[in-house]
Each structure stands twice: as C-alpha cells, then as structure tokens.
Amino acid sequence: MSDLTIYPAALSAMSVAELAALAPGALAEVSQHLEELVAWTKEARAKLDAALDALLDVRLSDAIL
Numbered sequence: 881m882s883d884l885t886i887y888p889a890a891l892s893a894m895s896v897a898e899l900a901a902l903a904p905g906a907l908a909e910v911s912q913h914l915e916e917l918v919a920w921t922k923e924a925r926a927k928l929d930a931a932l933d934a935l936l937d938v939r940l941s942d943a944i945l
Contacts, residue, residue, distance in 0.1 A: 885906070885909065886902075886906060886909065886910055886913075891910060
C-alpha cells in the first residue's frame with residue numbers, strides 16, 4: 881500500500897459525490913487499497929487477540945498458584 885495516490889485522510893474527507901466523480905481507475909485503486917486494509921486489520925486483530933489470550937492464560941495460571 882505504499883503507492884497510494886489518494887490518501888486515507890483525503891478519502892475520509894471526500895463526499896459521496898466527490899468519490900463518484902473520481903476516474904474509474906482511481907475508484908478501483910481506492911477499492912483495492914481498502915480491501916488490503918481490511919485484510920491487514922483482520923490479521924492484526926487476530927494476532928492481538930491471541931497475544932491477549934496468552935497473557936490472560938498466564939495471569940490466570942499465576943493467580944491459581
């Protein structure tokens with residue numbers, strides 16, 4: 881995602897009409913980058929959840945001892 885031409889701050893500030901006025905290639909680029917972001921976010925969330933679960937397991941084990 882390092883080759884962005886429409887940056888997230890600009891994207892979030894754009895209205896629906898402004899997005900609709902983008903060239904088809906730009907819309908495709910935005911869509912692809914958003915799909916990549918969703919996939920990255922899901923992966924990062926899963927890793928964080930696993931780390932939190934592991935931490936909780938350790939703390940529960942320590943509390944039982």
